[in-house]
Amino acid sequence: MDVKHSTFKGGIHPPYRKELTKDKPLKVARTPDQVVIPMSLHIGAPCTPMVKKGDTVKKGQRIGDPNGFVSVPIHASVSGQVVAVEPRLHPNGQQVMSVVIQNDGLETLSEEVVPKGELDNLEPAAIKEIILNAGIVGLGGATFPTHVKLSPPPDKKIDFVVINAAECEPYLTTDDQLMRVYPEKIIYGLKAMMKVLGVDKGFIGIEDNKPEALEAIYQAIDDKGKIEVFSLHTKYPQGSEKQLITAVTGREVPSGGLPMDAGVVVSNVGTAVAVSDAIQLGMPLVERVVTVTGSAIADPQTLMVKIGTSVNHLIDECGGFSEPPAKIINGGPMMGIAQFSSEIPVIKGTSGILCLNEKDAHVEEPSACIRCGKCVSVCPVKLLPLYLSEYSLRGDYDTCKKYHALDCVECGSCSFICPAKRTLVSSIRVAKREIIASSRKGN
Amino acid sequence: MNEQLLTVSSSPHIRASHSTASIMRDVVIALLPAMAAGIIFLGINAAILTLICIVTSVLTEFVVQRFIMKRKVTVTDWSAVVTGILLGFNLPVTAPWWLAVIGSIFAIAIVKQAFGGIGQNFINPALAARAFLLASWPTRMTSAAFVTDTYTTATPLALLKSGEVTAAGLPSYMDLFMGNIGGSIGEISALALLIGGIYLIVRQVISWRIPVIFIGTVMVFTFAAGQDPLYHAMAGGLLLGAFFMATDYSSSPVTVRGQIIYALGCGIITSVIRLWGGYPEGVSYSILLMNVATPLIERFSMPKIYGEVKGDA
Numbered sequence: 115m116d117v118k119h120s121t122f123k124g125g126i127h128p129p130y131r132k133e134l135t136k137d138k139p140l141k142v143a144r145t146p147d148q149v150v151i152p153m154s155l156h157i158g159a160p161c162t163p164m165v166k167k168g169d170t171v172k173k174g175q176r177i178g179d180p181n182g183f184v185s186v187p188i189h190a191s192v193s194g195q196v197v198a199v200e201p202r203l204h205p206n207g208q209q210v211m212s213v214v215i216q217n218d219g220l221e222t223l224s225e226e227v228v229p230k231g232e233l234d235n236l237e238p239a240a241i242k243e244i245i246l247n248a249g250i251v252g253l254g255g256a257t258f259p260t261h262v263k264l265s266p267p268p269d270k271k272i273d274f275v276v277i278n279a280a281e282c283e284p285y286l287t288t289d290d291q292l293m294r295v296y297p298e299k300i301i302y303g304l305k306a307m308m309k310v311l312g313v314d315k316g317f318i319g320i321e322d323n324k325p326e327a328l329e330a331i332y333q334a335i336d337d338k339g340k341i342e343v344f345s346l347h348t349k350y351p352q353g354s355e356k357q358l359i360t361a362v363t364g365r366e367v368p369s370g371g372l373p374m375d376a377g378v379v380v381s382n383v384g385t386a387v388a389v390s391d392a393i394q395l396g397m398p399l400v401e402r403v404v405t406v407t408g409s410a411i412a413d414p415q416t417l418m419v420k421i422g423t424s425v426n427h428l429i430d431e432c433g434g435f436s437e438p439p440a441k442i443i444n445g446g447p448m449m450g451i452a453q454f455s456s457e458i459p460v461i462k463g464t465s466g467i468l469c470l471n472e473k474d475a476h477v478e479e480p481s482a483c484i485r486c487g488k489c490v491s492v493c494p495v496k497l498l499p500l501y502l503s504e505y506s507l508r509g510d511y512d513t514c515k516k517y518h519a520l521d522c523v524e525c526g527s528c529s530f531i532c533p534a535k536r537t538l539v540s541s542i543r544v545a546k547r548e549i550i551a552s553s554r555k556g557n
Numbered sequence: 558m559n560e561q562l563l564t565v566s567s568s569p570h571i572r573a574s575h576s577t578a579s580i581m582r583d584v585v586i587a588l589l590p591a592m593a594a595g596i597i598f599l600g601i602n603a604a605i606l607t608l609i610c611i612v613t614s615v616l617t618e619f620v621v622q623r624f625i626m627k628r629k630v631t632v633t634d635w636s637a638v639v640t641g642i643l644l645g646f647n648l649p650v651t652a653p654w655w656l657a658v659i660g661s662i663f664a665i666a667i668v669k670q671a672f673g674g675i676g677q678n679f680i681n682p683a684l685a686a687r688a689f690l691l692a693s694w695p696t697r698m699t700s701a702a703f704v705t706d707t708y709t710t711a712t713p714l715a716l717l718k719s720g721e722v723t724a725a726g727l728p729s730y731m732d733l734f735m736g737n738i739g740g741s742i743g744e745i746s747a748l749a750l751l752i753g754g755i756y757l758i759v760r761q762v763i764s765w766r767i768p769v770i771f772i773g774t775v776m777v778f779t780f781a782a783g784q785d786p787l788y789h790a791m792a793g794g795l796l797l798g799a800f801f802m803a804t805d806y807s808s809s810p811v812t813v814r815g816q817i818i819y820a821l822g823c824g825i826i827t828s829v830i831r832l833w834g835g836y837p838e839g840v841s842y843s844i845l846l847m848n849v850a851t852p853l854i855e856r857f858s859m860p861k862i863y864g865e866v867k868g869d870a
Contacts, residue, residue, distance in 0.1 A: 128571055284571065356863065369864040440564050447570040454565045474571070475564050481631065484577055484676040487811030491764075495863040500811065518862050526569035533575045534676075540567040 115332050119322075121347035122357040124494040126527045128350055128448065130284045130323065134407045134414040140291040142418045143404075143431050147217055149192055149422030150202050150459040151177065152210040156251040157258050158184030163213055169196045174224035174398050177213050186249040186259045190215055191400035191420035193222035205444040205451065205458045212459070215422070228396040233302070238310045241393065245310075248392035249399045249462075253384030254278060254353070255445055257463040260385055264310045266374045272311045273377040276362055277304050277318040277386055279327070280346055280353030283446025286466045288403045289383040291416045293320070293327035296387055297334035299394075303386025304341065306393055311379060316341040317362045323348040350448060351525040355380045357494050369521050384465075404460055406432045410439040410469040422459045425467050429456060441475035443468040448526045478535040489528035489538055495521050499528035503538045506545035511552070514545035522546060577675070581635030583762045587753035588642050588801065594736040594746030599650040603742045606657050607645030613661035614641035621670045628674070636675050640664050643683035646743020646797060647841070648690075649698065656697060660686040680848040681805045684798075684841050691841075712740045713792040717784075718837035733791040740793070747791040754800030767809060767820045768799040774824020775831075782832050795827065798840035808848040815851070815858035822847045822854075 154160035161178030165171055171190040178188030194217045204210035230236065230244050246261040266272055277300065281289040293300060304316045320328045322345045335341045344362050346352050356367045358380060365376040373380050384402060391397045400421055407414035412433030419428060425442070429435065443450040444458070446466055460467075489499035497518055505513040519542055528538040595603035618637040622630045644660050664686035669678045691698045713728050728738045736746025744750070757763045775795055776786035789795065803809060803823050810819050823843045830839025847854075 126573070128573075360863075366864045369862060371864065438562065440562065441566075441570060442563055443568075443570055445568075447568075449568050450570065451568065452563070452565040452570065454563055456563075468570070470570065477564065477566050478572065478576075481577055481634065482674060482676045484580075484636075485806045485811055486580065487806065490811045490860075491813075496860040497862060498811065498859070518865075521862055521864065530569050530571065531573050533573070533577050533580050535572060535576065537567065539569070543567075 115329065116338070117328065117332065117343045117345045119345050119347070120319075120361040121349060121352065122361045122494055124492050124496065124527070125349040125351060125357075126492050126530055127348075128284050128530060130348070131407075132285065132287050132290070132323065134285065135287045135405050135416045136290065138415055140295050140403065140416050140418060143420070143423065143428060145192060145217055145219065145221075145420060146423045146427045148197070148424075149215050149217065149420055150212050150424065151188060151191065151215065151422035152202065152204045152212045152459060152461060153178045153188060154204060154206075154210045155188055155249070155257065155421065155462045156184075156186055157256060158182060160211065161185065161188050163199050163211060165196045165199065165213060167196055167199055170194070171196060171215060172222045172224040174227040174400060176226075176398075184259055184262055186246060186251060186261070187398075189249055189398040189400050190224075191422050192217040193220050194218040203455060203458055205453060205461055205464065207451075207454070226396065227398070230393045230396055233306055233309065233393060236309075236393070238312065241306050241310050244392050245389055247398070248388065250385060250388045250392060251399070251462050252382055253388065253402055253462060253465070254382035255449070255463045255465050257461075260381065260389070263379055263381065264307060266311070266379070270374045271377055272313055272374060272379055273315065274363055274379075275304060275308045275311060275313050275316045276358060276378055276380045277316070277383060278353055278355065278358055278380050279318050279320040279331070279383045280358060281324070281383075282321060282348075282350045282353040283448055283450075283466070284350070285407050285468055286405045286446050287416050288405045288465050290324045290327050292383050292387055292403055293324070294330050297330040299390040300331065300383055300386045301334050301336070301341065302394065303389035304381075306389050307379065307381060307386070314340060317344055318342070319344040319346050319352075319358050319362050321346050321348045321352055350527060351494055351523070354494060354523050354525055356523065369518065399462060402460070402462060402464065404428065404464055405466040406469075407466065408439075408469040409471040409474045410435050410437050412436040419460050421462060425453075425456045425458050425460065428460070428467060429469065435469065437471045439469040440472040441470045443470070448530065449524065480536045481534045483534055483536055486533060488531045488533065492527045492531045494525060494527065495523060497522060499538045499542060502545060503536065503541040506541040511545050511548040514542070515549045519545045520549060577634045577636070580762050581639050583757065583760050584639045584801070585635060585642065587756045587762075588639075588646070588743070590749035590752045591646065591743045591746060591797070592642070594749040595646070595650070595742040598736050598738075598745055599742060603650050606648055606650065606652060606654070607642055607742060609654055609657040610645035610648070610661045611638055611641035613658045614638070614644070614665050617662050617665040618670065621666050622674070626670065631675060634675060637665060640669065640682045643681075643743070643801060644686050647683060647687040647741050647794070650742055652697060656690060656694060660690050663689050676807050678807045679851070680845055681802050681808050684802055684845055684848075687841055688845060712837065713738055713788070714831065714837040717788070717792070718831075727788075730787065730791070733788070738792075744794040744797040747796055750796035750800060754796065757800065757804075763800070763804040764816070766813070766816045767804050767823075770817060770820035771799040771803055771823045771827075772796070774821055775828050778825060778828035779832065782828070784832070789831065793831075793838045794840040798844055799823070803844045803847070805848075808851055810851050810855045810858065812855055812858045812860055814860065815854045818854050818858060819847050819851060822850065
């Protein structure tokens with residue numbers, strides 16, 4: 115196999131625990147009796163519900179109207195009857211207006227779900243429109259609308275599209291499964307995005323702990339001069355956008371800038387699959403792959419799940435809890451968000467549901483910083499986390515700003531490695547929020 | 558399911574398995590070979606003196622934290638044990654017990670706790686205590702005290718410095734390497750210190766940078782001055798200082814460039830003192846001086862962050 119090897123400086127080697135789900139086949143989750151679809155499935159303004167209680171909806175039908183540029187429509191993931199339009203608990207911890215659909219089990223497709231034509235015949239603008247209308251957002255977890263990413267200002271020349279297939283978060287095997295099962299969809303999605311941007315070079319970066327996925331993707335590439343696969347050193351946060359760009363293209367995203375400032379657009383594996391489905395099948399983004407795993411889960415699995423499915427339903431699919439869960443996380447263990455209830459729906463950004471037992475969830479008391487410098491050596495941005503945290507805890511946000519707090523990618527490597535168990539990334543996050551808030555006030 | 562039981566904390570949700578205590582324990586383990594060499598070549602008194610230092614250091618930390626500062630007692634983090642061993646290693650084997658006690662109390666109460674405890678001391682406590690003892694009881698701390706039944710009256714470096722002996726009168730490379738020489742308890746065996754140092758590097762407790770650059774600088778400098786670089790590397794406290802004391806987290810820089818500058822500084826000052834200074838040995842003072850310079854070095858060795866454009870800082 116003719117693949118290049120690369121990585122970035124810094125980073126950590128957490129226990130990966132991917133073996134829990136890695137070699138189990140991708141299973142389609144049983145469709146739930148009811149789905150709860152929040153009107154906030156992406157970063158940016160929430161959608162306005164387009165249906166009301168009592169309405170009948172079809173699968174793929176638009177039920178949420180986007181508001182503004184950084185917003186995409188929301189579609190029904192099952193067919194059935196709308197039984198409620200009311201605020202429900204969202205994984206972000208808030209009550210969010212949601213459409214509750216009672217599933218009729220018929221999977222009646224919306225009339226709009228028809229193939230959109232051949233990629234070769236589609237104009238870039240038309241592809242972008244398809245992507246927008248399909249409600250596609252970044253499925254790596256950030257849920258940034260994909261059509262916005264594909265609309266750089268005219269003065270930013272894009273040279274490369276990079277597919278982020280690193281999946282560096284421990285436990286998760288979502289992207290791994292997608293690559294093994296649908297490699298040709300990923301290549302298709304990548305080509306579509308390259309066409310939108312007028313780019314003739316695409317890269318796919320995969321961590322080297324996923325040899326099967328790497329092989330599958332490599333075999334699926336028909337034009338190896340145009341699309342290249344990178345085997346990346348298994349290291350967290352290899353899948354952090356900026357670190358990935360540097361590993362694959364050798365370019366650095368300027369401080370305070372975006373990938374497009376380095377001439378790169380990065381997209382997740384799942385996003386590429388969604389783009390492919392939107393064009394080839396006409397199917398909007400109504401399902402995604404979720405890894406349900408962790409020490410408290412009886413039978414960890416990677417599942418194809420309808421958006422809006424309750425997390426409780428997925429836990430049942432995986433044999434329920436093997437022991438009482440002490441922590442339930444939406445996402446991976448490094449950047450995922452701890453939930454106070456499992457009665458939440460799967461949203462577009464749900465890459466994993468991680469349920470930890472008492473032992474794994476145990477949080478140790480932080481003790482004094484011993485200045486070991488490990489946080490400095492692992493920081494992928496080369497910040498000084500110990501000082502940033504110290505100044506933040508003292509409320510000295512001006513000094514935090516001077517020490518480049520805003521460049522922190524919040525990967526959590528510093529907190530992970532800290533022998534004193536200090537909450538470094540949390541305090542840097544506080545500083546970032548404070549700096550941004552005060553700059554908005556115009557101070 | 559009782560949802561009240563779910564823990565909701567900020568990410569990351571997993572942590573590395575090491576802790577402050579496990580790191581300090583690793584340092585203790587790394588110091589054991591040197592301890593063994595000390596006992597083998599200098600006698601059981603080496604163990605007794607070191608033990609006195611350990612017990613006094615831990616007790617001092619406990620008393621100061623519990624009764625004077627009324628803080629959380631952190632003696633279980635093993636750092637006081639490390640300070641105790643290092644101070645013991647810096648004493649001549651003939652030192653009286655009260656010297657060990659006074660040194661330990663000074664190291665912990667004054668140098669460590671008075672400045673805020675672990676991570677806050679701006680100089681290495683064991684070295685500061687050694688310097689304090691050396692200034693207060695010079696005769697009990699220097700070469701004159703190294704009289705034991707079997708060994709020469711002075712350390713190899715003191716012999717070298719005095720110029721009274723020819724090269725033939727100096728201990729052989731093999732003696733230096735194994736530890737069959739006079740000197741402070743923990744500094745005699747180059748082999749034992751190397752084993753411990755390599756253990757710490759392999760366990761990623763310390764990086765290779767400070768010890769390798771420190772020792773390398775001394776070797777290059779002494780070689781340039783026409784002396785035997787290998788002799789300078791193995792004799793005296795260079796290995797002990799470079800691996801175990803210059804690498805002290807609290808008092809050495811955290812940045813890569815900072816560590817390089819710091820280690821170079823340590824090497825140069827050691828060489829200057831050894832070659833032209835009033836003492837045969839310069840490791841302690843070089844480290845203490847560079848400890849004091851650490852905040853300044855750190856300030857001027859800030860790493861260029863990812864994506865930072867030149868002149869952006």
